[in-house]
Amino acid sequence: MSRxxxxxxxxxxGRRRFLQLGAALSSALVACRPSSxxxxxxxxxxxxxxxxYGTRSSLERVTRTFRSSLxxxxxxxxxxxxxxxxxxTPASLHFERHHSGVPTIDPSTHxxxxxxxxxxxxxxxxxxxxxxxxxxxxxFVECSGNGGTHWRQAPDISLQNLHxxxxxxxxxxxxxxxxxxxTGVQTGATWLIAEGADACKMARSVPIEKAxxxxxxxxxxxxxxxxxxxxxxxxxxxxxxxxxIHVKWLRxxxxxxxxxxxxxxTSKYTDMLTEGKARQFSFMMEAKSLITRPSGGMTLGNRGYxxxxxxAWSGRGKITRVEISTDAGATWREATLQNxxxxxxxxxxxxxWNWTGESTVLQSRCTDETGYVQxxxxxxxxxxxxxxxxxxGIQSWAIHSDGSVHNVHV
Amino acid sequence: xxMCRTGIAVVGLGLALTSATYGHTQSQRYDIGxxxxxxxxxxxxxxVAPDGEGLPPGGGTANQGQSIYAVRCAECHGATGREGPxxxxxxxxxxxxxxxxxxxxxxxxxxxxxxxxxxNRAMPFETPGTLSADDVYSTVAYILFLNGLVxxxxxxxxxxxxxxxxxxxxxxxxxxxPDVGPTAVHPVVASPVSHPxxxx
Numbered sequence: 117m118s119r120x121x122x123x124x125x126x127x128x129x130g131r132r133r134f135l136q137l138g139a140a141l142s143s144a145l146v147a148c149r150p151s152s153x154x155x156x157x158x159x160x161x162x163x164x165x166x167x168x169y170g171t172r173s174s175l176e177r178v179t180r181t182f183r184s185s186l187x188x189x190x191x192x193x194x195x196x197x198x199x200x201x202x203x204x205t206p207a208s209l210h211f212e213r214h215h216s217g218v219p220t221i222d223p224s225t226h227x228x229x230x231x232x233x234x235x236x237x238x239x240x241x242x243x244x245x246x247x248x249x250x251x252x253x254x255x256f257v258e259c260s261g262n263g264g265t266h267w268r269q270a271p272d273i274s275l276q277n278l279h280x281x282x283x284x285x286x287x288x289x290x291x292x293x294x295x296x297x298x299t300g301v302q303t304g305a306t307w308l309i310a311e312g313a314d315a316c317k318m319a320r321s322v323p324i325e326k327a328x329x330x331x332x333x334x335x336x337x338x339x340x341x342x343x344x345x346x347x348x349x350x351x352x353x354x355x356x357x358x359x360x361i362h363v364k365w366l367r368x369x370x371x372x373x374x375x376x377x378x379x380x381x382t383s384k385y386t387d388m389l390t391e392g393k394a395r396q397f398s399f400m401m402e403a404k405s406l407i408t409r410p411s412g413g414m415t416l417g418n419r420g421y422x423x424x425x426x427x428a429w430s431g432r433g434k435i436t437r438v439e440i441s442t443d444a445g446a447t448w449r450e451a452t453l454q455n456x457x458x459x460x461x462x463x464x465x466x467x468x469w470n471w472t473g474e475s476t477v478l479q480s481r482c483t484d485e486t487g488y489v490q491x492x493x494x495x496x497x498x499x500x501x502x503x504x505x506x507x508x509g510i511q512s513w514a515i516h517s518d519g520s521v522h523n524v525h526v
Numbered sequence: 527x528x529m530c531r532t533g534i535a536v537v538g539l540g541l542a543l544t545s546a547t548y549g550h551t552q553s554q555r556y557d558i559g560x561x562x563x564x565x566x567x568x569x570x571x572x573x574v575a576p577d578g579e580g581l582p583p584g585g586g587t588a589n590q591g592q593s594i595y596a597v598r599c600a601e602c603h604g605a606t607g608r609e610g611p612x613x614x615x616x617x618x619x620x621x622x623x624x625x626x627x628x629x630x631x632x633x634x635x636x637x638x639x640x641x642x643x644x645x646n647r648a649m650p651f652e653t654p655g656t657l658s659a660d661d662v663y664s665t666v667a668y669i670l671f672l673n674g675l676v677x678x679x680x681x682x683x684x685x686x687x688x689x690x691x692x693x694x695x696x697x698x699x700x701x702x703x704p705d706v707g708p709t710a711v712h713p714v715v716a717s718p719v720s721h722p723x724x725x726x
Contacts (some may be wrong), residue, residue: 148552190651216651229566231570233670238560298554298556298558309573315647315648315654315656318656353701370571376576377637379640379648382634382635383613388627392627393699394699396699396700396717397700397701398701399701408704491707496706498706499705499710
């Protein structure tokens with residue numbers, strides 16, 4: 117049976133949905149005339165009409181979550197990782213982090229200025245950006261604060277509320293290197309500043325090497341225009357790097373000869389270490405894996421077979437291996453990686469498991485193509501002390517003998 | 527350019543592994559876009575560098591900033607910058623190495639120019655862009671005064687603001703990860719973050 121949030125109950129989900137479906141159907145018979153696929157001795161009814169823009173079934177309830185905070189504009193919402201399949205996050209469920217709210221921008225008037233240490237400053241309309249050779253790539257985005265709770269405590273909360281500040285999409289745009297070929301790059305241009313058109317004019321410094329390597333100015337996500345909360349009409353996309361540097365609602369890029377030490381690369385998103393020091397420009401998100409099912413708040417309703425599944429990703433490149441422990445890290449066995457496995461993107465893993473009904477701890481541990489192995493929480497804290505950002509320690513889910521699943525530190 | 531060279535060297539480790547995935551398109555000019563006017567660039571360009579590049583004319587003192595702070599800032603940051611409910615601006619010096627580090631403008635921010643840039647572009651929260659350059663200089667002066675970093679009547683302007691030495695200027699090190707696991711670089715010797723001016 118469900119422990120706390122009935123949405124997370126594995127055992128009761130199918131039965132409850134069936135009951136909900138029955139109730140919904142009987143009350144909506146006249147309106148939408150749904151048909152049964154179980155009986156042949158009943159009359160059939162026509163379904164609903166075509167529509168201009170699709171929506172999910174009204175019976176689906178999974179949503180982003182957000183905490184009540186001082187401001188809904190300077191806030192974040194979290195992706196329901198526990199309820200998603202495969203490696204692509206629907207745009208409507210992509211996590212959000214806004215510092216001054218979601219601006220309303222008309223793409224017919226929005227412009228991107230590139231200036232500073234360039235030979236030819238240029239200004240582009242959104243339509244002009246779309247005329248350049250385009251490029252699509254599947255990549256994760258993760259807020260560097262994702263999972264940061266683990267540095268200090270282990271609240272008994274869901275995967276979504278622990279680690280939901282990450283998502284993965286197909287992004288389409290123009291490579292920034294193509295745009296910088298148009299402006300030229302002067303000798304001495306070692307960094308650039310990317311700036312948004314939101315109320316706070318969010319700004320970050322980006323090293324020119326990364327900008328010329330794989331950064332893009334993106335205008336589409338999962339095949340359609342960016343959602344407003346993802347930067348409509350254009351955003352910077354910086355594969356493998358922390359979410360904050362993917363500047364949304366991009367309006368300006370200035371090539372400069374030094375990092376500009378903006379608020380979000382000094383006072384925020386820097387990592388407190390021991391002895392009062394802090395690590396700066398720790399852009400890249402290191403390899404991390406999460407078992408998404410079973411996970412916190414769910415309940416295993418029966419002994420026997422369960423599929424353990426989850427996602428793994430690395431800002432350094434491809435995931436090469438995911439291992440599962442069903443005994444609190446004492447032994448590890450390799451999970452199956454589902455194709456495609458792409459650099460700096462989610463990889464979906466699966467692992468068959470027979471639960472004996474005894475309490476235990478489930479963990480996943482990933483390795484990327486550089487040989488980097490996802491560390492334990494203890495190893496991270498030993499190296500850095502209790503920090504704030506860039507937490508990628510192994511996640512532990514305790515399975516109690518009643519089948520309930522809980523976030524724990526081991 | 528010590529900062530840049532060091533920073534790139536660290537970043538470069540990661541890039542070498544990913545560039546094969548992407549490759550680069552052939553260099554080509556497409557004749558798309560137009561040349562902005564100087565006025566357009568000036569209207570857009572609000573960036574302020576740690577060395578003061580980009581700071582506008584004008585100036586102000588903590589005395590002048592006190593009333594601006596009280597009306598425009600105190601509601602979110604507290605009467606003396608220590609109360610919140612939003613970011614604590616004042617205090618915390620000497621706490622960064624403790625179990626309860628308090629990261630404020632005075633204890634943590636490495637450059638005073640960052641405070642000017644951020645207030646100018648993003649504050650007050652609900653009405654950014656409504657403070658004049660003089661207002662921003664004065665508010666910055668007041669917050670720095672509350673942190674004991676400038677005198678009450680010390681005028682801050684495009685010349686003097688970058689000269690304010692923040693206590694945590696040398697408190698940052700560059701990215702030396704991986705710092706754990708089989709690929710970690712041992713022993714960990716992180717390079718301090720330094721600004722070009724410090725090298726000159």
